[in-house]
Amino acid sequence: MIIDKANAALDAVYTADTPEALAQAYAAWAATYDSETASLGYLLPFLITAWVARHVPSGEGPLLDAGCGTGLSGPSLKALGYQDIAGLDLSDEMLDIAGSRQAYSELKQAMLGGPLPWPDGYFRAFFSTGVFTISHAPASSLQELTRITRKGGHAIFTVSERVFESGGFREVFAALGQEKKWRSVEESPWFRCFAIAKPEALVKTFVFEVL
Secondary structure (H helix, E strand, O other): OHHHHHHHHHHHHHOOOOHHHHHHHHHHHHHHHHHHHHHOOEOHHHHHHHHHHHHOOOOOOOEEEEOOOOOOHHHHHHHOOOOOEEEEEOOHHHHHHHHHOOOOOEEEEOOEOEOOOOOOOOEEEEEEEEEEOOOOOOOOHHHHHHHOEEEEEEEEEEEEHHHHOOOOHHHHHHHHHHOOOEEEEEEOOOEEOEOOOOOOOEEEEEEEEEO
């Protein structure tokens, strides 16, 4: 059953204990990722476009889809008038599928948590969904993502309830605020990231303005 396959794939990525293991899990999942996450009612790649459209006018500069996976957000944003979207992911197999969507102006393979291949202040905004979760990108990734976002730009991303406290996100948020790197603009309530399955899987969307 497709939902069972999706749950097994989620277990594989959530239990990956090294970046290499995570990349291998996504490589194995890439071909069926879209259909299997759809069977769970995965909302985030589509829902994040509402926050992007609320805070970032189209045509003001490039956006970064950080952890773009198979590129599910790209076509929705393109339909909303956003033409200059870069994608970043750790999996070449996922990036191949993202490229086939014809919605991204640039795709690069890199690991969140390390240096990113763009200069300071390059992007008008970055957005990210399903990346700040179990066994995935660390909270420290936000320092580098903020570096490559211009002053007056926006950071728009979801964090899983299961890692918000244990993963040190509260502390990183506070540090970036104290360093006057960003200020909070919006914070959603906790909400389900799967409309059909896993009602216990909750996330929150955060929006910050980069200073």
